[in-house]
Amino acid sequence: MGKKPKIVVLGAGYSGMMTVIGLQKQLQYNEAEVILVNQHPYHYLTTKLHEPAAGTRHHEAARVLIEDVIDPRKITFIQDKVKEIRPKERAVDLVNREEPLTYDYLVIGLGSAPETFGIRGLKENAFFIRNIDSVRMIREHIEYMFAKYRNEEQRDEYITIVVGGAGFTGVEFVGELVDRMPRLCREFDIPREKVRLISIEAAPTVLPGFDPELVQYAVEYLEKQGVEFRINTPIEQCDEDGVILKGGEEIKAATVVWTGGVRGNHLIEEAGFETMRGRVKVDEYLRAPGYEDVFVVGDCSLVFNDEGRPYPPTAQIASQQGSKVAKNLIALIRGGKMQPFRFDLKGTLASLGRHNAIGIIGKRKVFGSTASFLKWANDLRWLYTLGGVPLVLRKGFI
Amino acid sequence: MGKKPKIVVLGAGYSGMMTVIGLQKQLQYNEAEVILVNQHPYHYLTTKLHEPAAGTRHHEAARVLIEDVIDPRKITFIQDKVKEIRPKERAVDLVNREEPLTYDYLVIGLGSAPETFGIRGLKENAFFIRNIDSVRMIREHIEYMFAKYRNEEQRDEYITIVVGGAGFTGVEFVGELVDRMPRLCREFDIPREKVRLISIEAAPTVLPGFDPELVQYAVEYLEKQGVEFRINTPIEQCDEDGVILKGGEEIKAATVVWTGGVRGNHLIEEAGFETMRGRVKVDEYLRAPGYEDVFVVGDCSLVFNDEGRPYPPTAQIASQQGSKVAKNLIALIRGGKMQPFRFDLKGTLASLGRHNAIGIIGKRKVFGSTASFLKWANDLRWLYTLGGVPLVLRKGFI
Numbered sequence: 001m002g003k004k005p006k007i008v009v010l011g012a013g014y015s016g017m018m019t020v021i022g023l024q025k026q027l028q029y030n031e032a033e034v035i036l037v038n039q040h041p042y043h044y045l046t047t048k049l050h051e052p053a054a055g056t057r058h059h060e061a062a063r064v065l066i067e068d069v070i071d072p073r074k075i076t077f078i079q080d081k082v083k084e085i086r087p088k089e090r091a092v093d094l095v096n097r098e099e100p101l102t103y104d105y106l107v108i109g110l111g112s113a114p115e116t117f118g119i120r121g122l123k124e125n126a127f128f129i130r131n132i133d134s135v136r137m138i139r140e141h142i143e144y145m146f147a148k149y150r151n152e153e154q155r156d157e158y159i160t161i162v163v164g165g166a167g168f169t170g171v172e173f174v175g176e177l178v179d180r181m182p183r184l185c186r187e188f189d190i191p192r193e194k195v196r197l198i199s200i201e202a203a204p205t206v207l208p209g210f211d212p213e214l215v216q217y218a219v220e221y222l223e224k225q226g227v228e229f230r231i232n233t234p235i236e237q238c239d240e241d242g243v244i245l246k247g248g249e250e251i252k253a254a255t256v257v258w259t260g261g262v263r264g265n266h267l268i269e270e271a272g273f274e275t276m277r278g279r280v281k282v283d284e285y286l287r288a289p290g291y292e293d294v295f296v297v298g299d300c301s302l303v304f305n306d307e308g309r310p311y312p313p314t315a316q317i318a319s320q321q322g323s324k325v326a327k328n329l330i331a332l333i334r335g336g337k338m339q340p341f342r343f344d345l346k347g348t349l350a351s352l353g354r355h356n357a358i359g360i361i362g363k364r365k366v367f368g369s370t371a372s373f374l375k376w377a378n379d380l381r382w383l384y385t386l387g388g389v390p391l392v393l394r395k396g397f398i
Numbered sequence: 399m400g401k402k403p404k405i406v407v408l409g410a411g412y413s414g415m416m417t418v419i420g421l422q423k424q425l426q427y428n429e430a431e432v433i434l435v436n437q438h439p440y441h442y443l444t445t446k447l448h449e450p451a452a453g454t455r456h457h458e459a460a461r462v463l464i465e466d467v468i469d470p471r472k473i474t475f476i477q478d479k480v481k482e483i484r485p486k487e488r489a490v491d492l493v494n495r496e497e498p499l500t501y502d503y504l505v506i507g508l509g510s511a512p513e514t515f516g517i518r519g520l521k522e523n524a525f526f527i528r529n530i531d532s533v534r535m536i537r538e539h540i541e542y543m544f545a546k547y548r549n550e551e552q553r554d555e556y557i558t559i560v561v562g563g564a565g566f567t568g569v570e571f572v573g574e575l576v577d578r579m580p581r582l583c584r585e586f587d588i589p590r591e592k593v594r595l596i597s598i599e600a601a602p603t604v605l606p607g608f609d610p611e612l613v614q615y616a617v618e619y620l621e622k623q624g625v626e627f628r629i630n631t632p633i634e635q636c637d638e639d640g641v642i643l644k645g646g647e648e649i650k651a652a653t654v655v656w657t658g659g660v661r662g663n664h665l666i667e668e669a670g671f672e673t674m675r676g677r678v679k680v681d682e683y684l685r686a687p688g689y690e691d692v693f694v695v696g697d698c699s700l701v702f703n704d705e706g707r708p709y710p711p712t713a714q715i716a717s718q719q720g721s722k723v724a725k726n727l728i729a730l731i732r733g734g735k736m737q738p739f740r741f742d743l744k745g746t747l748a749s750l751g752r753h754n755a756i757g758i759i760g761k762r763k764v765f766g767s768t769a770s771f772l773k774w775a776n777d778l779r780w781l782y783t784l785g786g787v788p789l790v791l792r793k794g795f796i
Binding site: 143146151188 | 530531532534535537538539541542544545546548549586587
């Protein structure tokens, strides 16, 4: 029994969960010891966090208790925070655990951290759509400012919301805000037209790199809902009063949410792996260069396409990586052969509030309620993967 | 038509509403011109404000749109704020109206303002259960601090709530907080036992002046629900970090709600009426001394009982005053004789959350669900007085 290989998975994001769920489904009870380490007792659906952040959906819909979906006879869950990864010693130090966690195989799926590109004051004064705690905070902050606007002097900046970055998260978040505003304004006796929603993007277009026809559809829809776009306009500074744009213009706003980019977890660099912008450029089996026993997945990994360009970090690639790592770990344990990872892009969808979305499925462009339905179906499929029909029924319709 | 007497009623609280509703029911269409002036488009139920403040009930349940209950053919409603009362010129200046409002009869029901007894920093750093805007702010502030506790450093003061004053409002508010906490803690992933609710009272007892047996019942019930009482303990100072008690002890709390007392509206003193602590000591017909055409009702008035002690300002006395003033105004208009005001104390009830209360009805003490039911019935009766069965059905069960 002591000779069972020990697999440690760090992080219960899309990739980490897919790894342990894959192992749980395919491993026999005594083939390996599998340990999952995560800071919170739950997995959260990063692709849905913009909804509880805007307050259009309860955050319970965006998280799943780990104990509800793992089989404790196959997976041991440790709720703790990783302090240090020491790949040369095959050990991981946790914050609340004296002895290090040793492993035969390590899977690192520790997710990303906000990238602020050196913009002054952003880290201190902006909010980030990052995890359950942070989006609950954004929702409460917006409501608090609305309450202040009514209860104190009616200062316009209390009901001005700036969203920095108009990539997928930024656009999806603005879409949710647009859906939320009429109800929120009624709740706080504030005329809707007083509220400003401003989307600021440094690149020359919204959703940089995305299909121009879909971009135009999204912008026209959101502008009709009262969103102001400031494109081609980098933010120079963020302070307590709002943001200062390149050129000096100041926008006063009590709420600034930054969605402008992510980078790899700092623990990756600190562990001594070769990194690019905080990510590990993994080999074809998703291993860290120089380590046959360390797999890096999700936002901490960097995978290049055939043209030599990195794939953007998405839930889709993360879950495919987790699935592949689970298969390859089983191959290693059973003395089989590993398969290289190849990303299969099934499509891209961005929601624009509850009843609208845009996207590309295969080569087909989708708009409106069709796209919205596909995104919803996608969420349901992920819940099904995690916890089968019971989880879909419990979470899919909150 | 130009000779119709003109009645101006300032304030849509219990007394002001009771005056206009009384006039509306008893006056013929062309007997008088009646104008109601109020800052907000709604009347609010001051005796219920502790519920939306704690978040146990929506604030919509505690307010009634004025236009829903007045007959515009009999009462003209002006939404505006009073700037100055000039009783010698029979005129009232409003903030957003150039020409003054003149009157033949004036009814002043402008309510109260918080009395801070000179405690340093209270005005700046504490919240007050005052009106719809302020209680919405308290609810949001508490939630915001809970969100901060989770999202930032877990500092205990974020989830410490100090309630200054353990009179009726203070005790009722603490009772609602106790009801709210389990749900709030679940919402923010905070263990209930981490949250501190502290009730601080300068007098030697909770509910000073109230029946000792009922006081004991209330204190034992609330202590069992985790409330800490600091009795006989004046607050010396309130700052951004919390409160400092007499003797120097500091209690760190991000939320301080002051319920320790009220005084008359500052406009009363500024108008040159004789006042005691901001209230007008009215004559037996509720008129300001020296003015036959000015009635003062509700929290702005001071009425003494047979032992020469002032009645406390309550909704009960306010609505009885409004009712009497309406009758006397009709007598004046029709050339009849005015009746002196006599307060008829029907009883006193204080809620302890949703399912418990204490009180005295006549000479009978009531506890628990019986008292709770009576308080609920009382609220319904007021809604019925304002807007009949339709309003009871719309508001009474929110």
